[in-house]
Amino acid sequence: MRSGVEAPVAGAEAVAAPAGRAAIEARALSHAYGELVALDRLDLAVAEHEVVGLVGPSGCGKTTLLELIAGLAEPSGGEVLVEGSRAPRARLGSCAYMPQRDLLLPWLSALDNASLALRNRGARRASARAAVAPLFARFGLAGFESKRPRELSGGMRQRVAFLRTLLAGKPVLLLDEPFAALDAITRAEMQEWLAAALASEARTVVLVSHDVEEALYLADRVLVLSARPGRVVAEVRAPSPRLAPRLEAVTAPGFIAARERALAALAGGRDGRPAR
Amino acid sequence: MSRWAPPLAIVAALLGAWELTARIGWLAHALNLEPFLVPAPSDIARSLWDDRALLADNAWVTLQEVLAGFGLAVVCGALAAVVMHLSATLRRALYPLLVASQTVPIIVIAPILVVWFGYGIGPKLAIIALICFFPVTVNTLDGLGAVDPELPKLMRTLDASRGTVLARVELPSALPYFFSGAKIAVAVAVIGAVFGEWAGSSSGLGHLMLAASSQLLTARLFAAVVVLSAMAIALFALLEGLERQVAWWGPGRERP
Numbered sequence: 387m388r389s390g391v392e393a394p395v396a397g398a399e400a401v402a403a404p405a406g407r408a409a410i411e412a413r414a415l416s417h418a419y420g421e422l423v424a425l426d427r428l429d430l431a432v433a434e435h436e437v438v439g440l441v442g443p444s445g446c447g448k449t450t451l452l453e454l455i456a457g458l459a460e461p462s463g464g465e466v467l468v469e470g471s472r473a474p475r476a477r478l479g480s481c482a483y484m485p486q487r488d489l490l491l492p493w494l495s496a497l498d499n500a501s502l503a504l505r506n507r508g509a510r511r512a513s514a515r516a517a518v519a520p521l522f523a524r525f526g527l528a529g530f531e532s533k534r535p536r537e538l539s540g541g542m543r544q545r546v547a548f549l550r551t552l553l554a555g556k557p558v559l560l561l562d563e564p565f566a567a568l569d570a571i572t573r574a575e576m577q578e579w580l581a582a583a584l585a586s587e588a589r590t591v592v593l594v595s596h597d598v599e600e601a602l603y604l605a606d607r608v609l610v611l612s613a614r615p616g617r618v619v620a621e622v623r624a625p626s627p628r629l630a631p632r633l634e635a636v637t638a639p640g641f642i643a644a645r646e647r648a649l650a651a652l653a654g655g656r657d658g659r660p661a662r
Numbered sequence: 663m664s665r666w667a668p669p670l671a672i673v674a675a676l677l678g679a680w681e682l683t684a685r686i687g688w689l690a691h692a693l694n695l696e697p698f699l700v701p702a703p704s705d706i707a708r709s710l711w712d713d714r715a716l717l718a719d720n721a722w723v724t725l726q727e728v729l730a731g732f733g734l735a736v737v738c739g740a741l742a743a744v745v746m747h748l749s750a751t752l753r754r755a756l757y758p759l760l761v762a763s764q765t766v767p768i769i770v771i772a773p774i775l776v777v778w779f780g781y782g783i784g785p786k787l788a789i790i791a792l793i794c795f796f797p798v799t800v801n802t803l804d805g806l807g808a809v810d811p812e813l814p815k816l817m818r819t820l821d822a823s824r825g826t827v828l829a830r831v832e833l834p835s836a837l838p839y840f841f842s843g844a845k846i847a848v849a850v851a852v853i854g855a856v857f858g859e860w861a862g863s864s865s866g867l868g869h870l871m872l873a874a875s876s877q878l879l880t881a882r883l884f885a886a887v888v889v890l891s892a893m894a895i896a897l898f899a900l901l902e903g904l905e906r907q908v909a910w911w912g913p914g915r916e917r918p
Contacts, residue, residue: 458815483819485812492911493834502830503820554820 409434409469409558409590410455416463416615417450424450426615427464434557437584437591439601439624441652442611448594451616452560455592456481468558482554486563488547490535496546497522497531503554518553525549526579541572548580552587561593565600577603578632598648603636608648612655620651677703701881709881710888716870721889723866727783727855728897731790732848738791739798739847740840746799747806747832748824764796768854772861786858786866793854794847798840805839806832838912841905845898852894867893 412430416423424447432438440448453459454466457477468477482503490499498505500521501514509517522528525545535543544564551559564580565573581604584591595601601608602624610620625640635641683689684702693700701709710717742760746753768789775785809832817827859868867886874883905912 453815456819458818478818479821481819483816485816487812489810489813489816491831491834502817502822506817506820506822506826506830550820556819 407434407470408432408467409436410467410592412451412455412464412466414464415451415454415461415466417447417454417459418462423615425454425461426617428611428617430609430618432590432592434590435588436607437593437605439605439608440592440594440611441596441598441601441608441648442616442655443613443652444596445614446611447614447616448611449562452483452562452592452594455558456483456560458483480556481558481560482551482556483560484547484551484562484564486566488535488543488567490543490546490550492535495532495534496527496538496542499535500546500549500553502550518549521549521553525583539572540568541576544568544576545579548583552589557590559589559591561591563594563596566596573600574632580604581632598645598652599636602641602644602648603632610648610651610655619655620648622648622651699878699880701884705881706884706888709879709885713882713885717867717885717889720865720867720870720886721893724852724855724859724868724890725893727786727858727866728790728848728851728893730783731787731854732794732844732851732897734787735791735794735847735851736798736844739795739843740802742795742799743802743806743836743840744828744833746803748828753803760796760799763792766792768792769857769860772857775858776862781862781864785861786855786863789858790851790854793850797846797850798843801843801846802836802840805836808839809835834911837909838905841901841909841912845901845905848897848901849894851897852890856890 408431410430410432412428414427414429415425416427417425428447428451430451440451442448450459454461455468455477457468457474457479460474465472466477468480471477471480490496491502494502497515497518498511501509501518504514504517505511519531522531525548527542527545527549530538530542535546538546544567548564551561565576568576577600584604591605593601593604595604598608602622605624606626607621607623609618610622611617612619622644625638625644636645680689681702681704683692684697684700684705687697690697690700742756746756772785772789775788779785779788813831813835814827817831822830855866856868856871859866860872863869867890871883871886874880874886
């Protein structure tokens with residue numbers, strides 16, 4: 387679990403996984419869309435049940451990286467292994483993906499949206515609903531089972547989307563800026579909520595964010611990516627132990643120092659890289 | 663009520679002006695025609711009532727042709743859209759044919775269809791289906807392609823097969839588009855039925871119009887036009903009602 391992850395060695399091996407089997411391993415991963423190089427020889431290792439945050443400037447290939455990990459795309463160079471498998475189908479079988487927009491199906495109720503993975507695997511509607519309904523209370527969605535997405539608030543929609551992702555039953559969760567579309571207050575609430583939800587789930591998580599504070603608050607360590615083509619330029623560990631209320635956590639001196647280190651790395655990655 | 667007031671006022675004003683000018687004889691004079699060739703709205707209304715049995719019998723024939731031809735086009739059009747959506751090769755092969763089918767001058771080939779299929783419902787079905795197929799297919803195909811590209815990816819991470827993506831995401835997304843196509847199709851279907859009946863038939867509103875026209879029964883001719891329009895409007899409204907029930911998530915729509 388999160389608190390049990392050992393601190394990694396500093397310096398050149400900063401991006402190596404902490405002790406334990408790597409759930410995700412990328413070696414010299416490159417990806418280009420025609421002329422556009424989105425990722426350039428990126429190395430990444432995420433330990434089992436570790437939560438890793440990825441921050442970087444817009445267009446640095448964060449979403450591309452998630453798609454490569456998830457087996458939705460194949461890299462132009464290098465390789466990526468998920469749970470030890472290189473095959474796209476196996477990667478797809480190990481990863482659940484939560485996009486930036488909730489992408490709930492407007493014609494389905496919240497309950498049916500959350501149970502999509504079960505239905506896709508062949509469960510009957512009634513048995514899928516019966517399996518998912520008890521989780522609604524835990525996710526603060528009790529009473530909203532039969533509501534359509536447009537009747538839910540932004541925060542609720544994201545919770546349904548997260549529940550849908552969890553119910554895919556995959557060991558690896560890939561979260562792509564899950565709260566980017568929310569207002570500041572809802573966003574802070576959702577971060578607190580997600581931190582608690584992740585703490586009770588034994589999953590490997592890669593969280594993409596453009597918000598350093600969000601990434602540091604939610605993740606065990608944060609990797610800072612450079613501007614396109616994206617490479618890991620720095621690693622910042624979240625201060626531990628993590629304080630429970632979000633406000634206390636993000637205002638602790640250790641957290642602020644870590645945040646400033648990440649921001650400095652982000653600025654350096656944006657400006658300081660030699661032109662290709 | 664206020665929603666209906668403006669269109670009703672305009673229709674009433676036009677009908678009133680038409681009635682007045684026809685009664686006084688100005689309209690026939692202006693068109694340089696005998697007055698009996700230019701019926702007033704009240705003459706048409708009288709024909710609607712007096713010929714109600716005749717109109718109803720012929721309207722029933724036309725309605726059956728329209729429903730059968732439209733139904734055929736909807737089924738074939740939706741299937742063709744799905745096939746073209748699933749196979750890029752078939753789309754490239756079939757799309758030009760689909761467009762070409764709309765360049766066929768139907769009014770000219772209608773007599774040939776009568777020679778081929780006889781005086782029965784066959785040529786009418788062929789013509790109506792040929793006209794209706796196009797808007798249904800093109801709209802449904804657009805709808806299937808208009809799915810947010812992120813959704814199929816998301817569904818794949820949720821263990822969806824290609825067929826599941828089609829059934830759970832693409833078909834429901836395309837349903838409002840399908841209805842748009844079907845509404846266009848049903849409005850032109852009645853014109854197709856009339857073309858078919860003109861080319862050769864012994865009943866139907868098109869046949870009745872042709873007969874009334876040759877007998878210079880202008881009031882009856884207009885009465886048949888009124889019934890035909892009412893049929894198209896009713897079918898359109900029926901589809902719109904159905905759409906609100908089963909495809910309320912279309913772009914820019916609110917829940918009922």
